Amino acid sequence: MIQTETSGVKAFIGVDTGGTFTDTVVTLSDGRLGVGKALSTPGRVEQGVLDSIGQAAAALGLTLSELLSRTVILTHGTTVGLNALLTGGGARVGLLTTAGFESTLPIAKANKLHGLDELDVTMPVRWRKPDQLVARSRTAGVSERVDVSGAVVRPLDEEQARAAIRRLAECGADSVAVCLLWSPVNDGHERRLAALVAEELPGVHVSCSSAIAPVVGEYERTSTAVLDAYVAPVVATYLRALQERLREHGFGGVLMILRTGGGAEPVEHTLRAPVNTLRSGPVAGLAATAALAAELGHANVVATDVGGTSFDVGLVIGGAMQRASTPMVHRHALAIPVVEVESIGTGGGSLAWLDQGLGALRVGPRSAGADPGPASYGRGGTRPTLTDASAVLGYLNRLGESMPLDVAAAREAIRAHIAEPLGIGVVAAAEGIVRIAADQMRDLIRRTTIQRGHDPSAFALVAFGGAGPQYASWYADGLGATDVIIPNLAAELSAYGAVSSDLSIGVERGLVPGPVAEAGPAVAAALAELAGGIEADLPGAVDSVTAVSGRAPVLRHTVALRFYRQQRRIELPVAVPVDAAELARLESEFRKRYEEIVGAGTAADGTPVEAVGVRVELVAPVPVPPPVTRPGGAAEPVDERAAWFAGAEHRCAVYDWRRLSAGCEITGPAFVESGQTTVVLPPGRRARMDAGGHLHLT
Incomplete structure (x- = not known):
């Protein structure tokens, strides 16, 4: 059982760590809710988690220790494993497989196309198999064989297996994957090999395919076991460090980790198969979208999440999140349940740059990240980003409630790197950056719907993430969505999805x-x-x-x-x-x-x-507080500022989201600001607030 402060109000915390920001949502048993946002801290990720929780605690009038000491459940979505895969920072994996099948991974089902971007698919010289996570020298076949019925055809040769394990160690393996033919129907040989590895290489992590992905499909199962072995030491180190830091601040509740297939599991289960964390962050936002859709009566929804580094799209059909039919991550096949989310490298921190070959303006996929971040962060960044373009155009003047943007630095970055080389003005360059980014986002939505046989006009569209409300008016154009919704807690929806995950x-x-x-x-x-x-x-x-x-x-x-x-x-x-x-x-x-x-x-x-x-x-089931109903009333602006739309400068009313009432309507050009994000309404756009505090754009 958990050990928390037993008197008074109980707390539930959801934390989502992204490439740029770490978001927190706290729900209290007395109905109060607090949010926090902090810059992610690559290299010491747990610090960004504590910083974000600390901000949420302060918003509720509590210290970090006071909040954690009364926390029952803390649910966390982490990108540590995914970052290790993307940056090549995982373990040196050794693979034990059935003798004669050592080339299963290198052959890769002859796949040279799956997972490539659209440009590479059209250029045969760029066709290639997935990068190999296991060197040939660290792949060993063991003498054994089980048939399709689970009958042992050839017993495991334990002496030969021990010799193979020792060779892997000599070749530098510090984590071992085990995948044998037909182990899903008889895992005895895999379990015995895991025991032999523990005897020969004490302390070395072992990933058995029959425990992680007990499904038919030799290549996918091997790939999944190798991925797990590759990221497991990194994820385990991080989660144990996080547990220790949380305990230092009085946390005695249940730490749960989001899974890439949906839902959350106790951290002890995650440590058995860390591969289940690889795409867990975007899934939380999609889960929250599905719950919101049910609340608003929409069966079919396109979920769009614009963060600091990426744009993620997922579908809810008939009220259910969709599972990927051939899941993969970074071109590596997976044999575990994966909620289908498509991503491109277009987010607030995406770099704007000139393609010298074509003389064309591009946005992404490279990102300024959290450090140094966009030029407007004032942290040493000099390259222009999508966020810098929005700052120059007047759409943003701060991030959160405590981080003003350096508009002069953003203007200089766009002038030097985009406007002058193209021979255009800074405002025109900034509008071009926003337009190109929005076009890329809209294109991904179309590929996720139309190319799969779905009419986007039969779906509602939900825009969330820290930057989703800023660009939804543009990327929703032309889709014909039945409703365009910016939810209450839009900037923290993934963290809310975490805290409300069963x-x-x-x-x-x-x-x-x-x-x-x-x-x-x-x-x-x-x-x-x-x-x-x-x-x-x-x-x-x-x-x-x-x-x-x-x-x-x-x-x-x-x-x-x-x-x-x-x-x-x-x-x-x-x-x-x-x-x-x-x-x-x-x-x-x-x-x-x-x-x-x-x-x-x-x-x-x-x-x-x-x-x-x-x-x-x-x-x-995890308890979720009921939605708060807002009273009706008219919208009153709290400020105004200048902003540029289609080459013209406008004076725009600024509204405080927290002061808006149910039924009120706002006509663009205008801005609606919360403590964590800004809704941009270009001329001609209208927004209506419903009783739940969600904005609907028309």
Whole structure:
């Protein structure tokens, strides 16, 4: 059970660490809510987390220690593992695999295109396989073999395996991945190899594919185990440092980490498979968007998150977040559940630059990051960014409530690097930067919807992130969205998604693909075994969450189905016990769901449907405060300032978001400022506030 200050108000904290900012949302059991924003601190990430929590504590009239001592749950989305992958800062991985299959990763299913950007795909000279995380010298085959039924064809040669493990150590391996053929149906050899590694190389991390991704698919499973081994030491070091710093300030609650497949799990579970953290941050924002959509009555929503370094897009269809059919990260295949989020390097900190070959203005994907940041931060940056363009145009004069922007520095950066080389004025250059960035964002939305068979005019659009409200008016143009929503807490929506994420512990298993009508016995047996295992593995965190929420945890059973030999699989809830009627219902529901996701008419009658996996998930609901209803009233500006739109200067009213009332309407050009972000309304745009404090743009 958790140990916190037992008297008085209880706190729940959500923290989202991005490339530029770290955001915090705190909800208190008395209904109060506090937010905090601090610059991320690369190299000492835990300090940025504490700085952000400290700001939220101050907003609530508490010290950092006072807040943490009464915190029941702290849920965190981290990019530490992803940053290690992107920068090449992971472990030196050794791979143990079935003898004869040492080239599974280098062959990479002959993939030279998946994951490349659109420009590289059109240029064959740039086609290439994913970068290798394991050197050939650190890949060893072991003598063993299990067949498709799980029967042992060749026993594990332990002496040969020990010799292979010692060779990996001699080649510098400090983390080991184990992936053997057909281990999802019989993991005995993998478990024994993990024990041998522990004996031969004490203290070295071991990632077993059968524990992390027990699904059919040799290449994807190998890639996932290697990714886990690559990032595990870095993530473990960070999480243990964070735990220690939190304890120093009185935290005795449950630390939960967001998962790339949705939900959050106790940190002890994350340390078993850190690969589940790689894309967890964007998922929190998408989860919060799904909850907001349900609140507002929208079944289909495009979630758009503009941060300091990237622009992320995800879809909610029929009220549900979408799982990636062929998930990958940085071109590396994954065999774990991944909520589908597409990203490009266009954010507030994205650098504006000139393509010397074409003489064209570009924005991103390179970023100024948090240090030194945009020129307007006054921290030594000299290259112009999207944020600098907004500062020059008058859209922004500060970030948060305590960080004024240096407009003169932003103007000089744009003049020197963009305006003078192009022979145009600084304002024209700044407007060009904003226009190009918005066009790139809109293009990603179209690719995420239209190219997958969805009409964007059938979706509402939610804009969030620190910079989303600044550019939504531009990138939503021409999409025909049914509603354009800027949520209350837009800048901190991912952190709010973290604090409101249910505790979730899931286990899954791949099945030998077979017709769904014949899969009843295999599905039932696998579900029963997984349910028994997860209930025996219940951590104290579940009891703690249940004690606070007053709601009992529930077991959710799902089965993964696909069309014969297709890659796209869809997970559907399944009722236990699994009988013939339930299997028929699943097949019918699969065909319906497939057409909702892929497009009408795509689920051809007569195409066989296969069962390929099962999953059992224990979910302990986390208490979420009810939305606060705002009273009605008119909007009154609190200030005004000059800003540029389409080459003309305008005097623009400035409104305080916190003072706006339900039903009020604002006509652009105008700005709506909260403590953490600014909504930019160009001429002709209107904004209406609803009872929940959300703005709707028309």
